[in-house]
């Protein structure tokens with residue numbers, strides 16, 4: 001893998017007689033993008049910057065035991081929800097091996113990973129964001145513990161975000177709490193294509209505890225993988241304009257979030273969600289990921305907003321479920337709205353109440 005020289009460090013290796021055994025654990029959340037990352041260049045470089053809310057209740061919790069390996073490459077057992085999972089095992093072992101230039105010590109260890117998510121797998125919530133960011137926290141934590149590097153929290157998070165990005169682009173944003181940008185953004189020093197950058201300092205307080213109720217319309221699996229989806233943008237005839245628009249949307253949205261301007265926030269986040277789906281609908285092959293009930297809910301949100309004047313809006317992931325976004329101050333009204341008008345459009349999984357969260361946490 002192509003690695004920035006800054007993150008290559010051949011010294012991060014144990015002496016043969018000093019390979020440790022032990023255990024560590026982290027919890028890391030998913031996030032919901034407001035300006036979407038959809039389209040990338042090698043290796044894991046976004047075609048446009050994205051911005052997200054880190055979530056609070058939707059997270060992965062992962063315990064990692066390590067001991068000396070004998071094969072000269074990362075050895076792995078992966079248990080997901082208590083069951084050994086050969087697919088995750090192979091994927092994670094390969095991923096760790098690809099990180100050899102960044103964390104040479106992974107080749108010296110055997111890992112037993114036990115992971116679970118607080119949200120149902122079939123809910124279509126981006127589990128790669130929480131799953132990859134949690135592994136990044138674990139490896140950076142081990143580096144800090146055994147090699148004395150990454151003592152400074154900023155260095156620690158930045159390297160974790162860098163590594164998380166290599167696993168899944170959106171995971172780079174989950175390493176930080178609150179509002180996070182991934183991708184170089186005009187007039188925002190510190191933003192980078194290589195890692196996420198939190199921008200909470202100047203965000204208006206209304207967005208600091210924004211709510212995200214995830215309305216689960218369809219409990220089925222996602223129909224298009226991120227890998228395929230991003231790839232489709234390489235030949236989408238509208239891609240160039242879309243990438244340009246995302247830059248403009250991000251700048252305008254960020255300003256609105258600094259001003260506490262919910263009207264602009266609603267206009268841009270909803271347009272971003274519909275544009276993401278429009279990109280999928282105009283790709284070859286094309287994908288239509290909204291379901292009839294996705295549209296029913298969106299129409300109800302429009303009507304509710306019109307009737308009450310309350311700042312309730314929606315965004316979508318690459319799937320049929322609707323993320324309903326609103327300020328904490330109107331929780332009661334929105335709960336009633338869900339009960340009165342939306343529950344009949346939901347799958348048996350119902351909905352997940354989430355909100356802006358603080359980012360990863362060490363649990364072991």
Ligand code: DP6
Nearest residue numbers: 033036037050168169170226227318
């Ligand atoms: C629609 O981060 O899952 O959720 O880098 O290939 O792992 P990979 O893609 P991934 O793509 C996320 C796409 C999105 C928008 C977003 O989160 O920005």
